[in-house]
Amino acid sequence: MTGRVGSFAASVVALALLLALPQFLRQYYLGLATRMLIFALFAMSLDLLLGYAGLASLGHAAYFGVAAYTIALLILRAHLGSGIAFPAALVAATAIGALFAPLALRARGSYFLMITFALAQVVWSVAFGWRSLTNGDDGMPGVPRPNFGWSLDSTQSFYYFVLAIVGLAALLLLAIVKSPFGRALRGIRESESRMQALGYNVWRYQFVAFVLAAAFAGLAGALYAYFNRFVGPEYLFVIQSAEALIMVILGGAGTLIGPAIGAAVIVFLEDFVSSMTQHWVMVLGIIYVLVTLFARHGLIGLIVDYRQRRSEP
């Protein structure tokens, strides 16, 4: 009971803090906070798959990147507005998810990981290789931000736009993991054969989880295209997928809030470390090793363990 009151109070404080952030952050750091929010959504979408359904995907950047490219292509090449491009981006990410899910779900464990990785690399190679359409590795600059009645060109207004969307998406994800569907996913993570014996069509649950994860990843990717006003093939690259995995594991898989915190930490560290050295990916690797050695249930796990040790002397 106190735990519930405590986490409610913590969410109110966190929300107040997020709302007040533009008042005391310089423009650069407000931009960084916006990126943290976008990647928090990206990591939470992967958590649905990894933490709840127990499926480790190394291709999550595919849906993120496909949504981002859909926006850039529809706006810059087809000269459509964001009113069409934005929903189309979500549809495209969801469709790619629905297309890849039956292929990936034929396998489990590290084979699932390899298939998702391979599928994402196919998408990456299209974006990288089809120069006439995508500019290849130069990417596509000049993606205008949407204007739904008010301008999102200022750092501040875009921050609030992202905060609103990520907040709503997080609430939706929270509702999903607390629903019978989310509970069933955890059961499937623990034992597929037991869930089947109980009458659950395991494949259908995994398929829906896969497609939902792709859709939410697409939402994050669409926001990121607007944020940078640019899309490039690195959005689709394996490094992006691996970073998302590390965000989830660093924060604590299967908790939603953990991966969101993990994303914020990784985005901050990336910014911080990149200002000093070019070897960010190496530092990322070291962080990953440290977390798997010393915090097996992630940052959120450290907090939970600490609380438990205090309450049970």
Next chain:
Amino acid sequence: MTALAIENLSKNFGGVTALSGVSLEIGIGERRVLLGPNGAGKTTLFHAISGNVMPSSGRISLFGQDITRLKPDRRARLGLARTFQITNLFPRLTVLDSVLLAVGGANGRPIRLLRPMSSYHGLYDEAHRLLDQWGLAGTARRVVRNLSYGEQRQLELVLALAGEPRLLLLDEPTAGLSPGETSRVVAMVQRLRRDMTILMIEHDMDVAFELADRIAVMHQGRLIAEGDEAAIRANRQVTEIYLGTE
């Protein structure tokens, strides 16, 4: 109509014949125990009935319906439930959450995405009723992997019972249990509704003869004898291969 009818069922794993022309009929409400030495094909037969293994040939029907090619979850929704020889639970979930999944599963309702689980009071009532009924109420909040082995075997049985199955498959429900725990599980089985059909693999002779209406004996993938306790005890082939050690 029979609860379970198996016709000429065979299963080969590569060159190894695990089941060879097994035919078996079990009447509604019957309690049948499957005996046989290790490697006789008992668990393979169970896997074939529950859909975890597809047979090479033959036919299986459940209450008159052909289920030979159905997936395990479809069979479960037709009223078949099973336990596993090697405990197969949800290690990191609580006992209550496990039973909730079991209660919510077998009815094949569509996927429900947004309403919180905690608002489904009917499921909670049913889960608590089952835990009370089977003496696990005290463990409701505990995480499954922290239960004793005996409690895990009991939970295994409760999960199978949650969907009110018509046919229950029990794969060595008392394996590895202490005498006290064994008699608890036997008592649980004896308390089940008499119209529930039970097929059970059991190595403990006392348990087998106590629970069974009829017994079937398997050896090297074949069914070699069927009958009541007296018939099985009198069967010379069975005595040779199985009971001969006594």
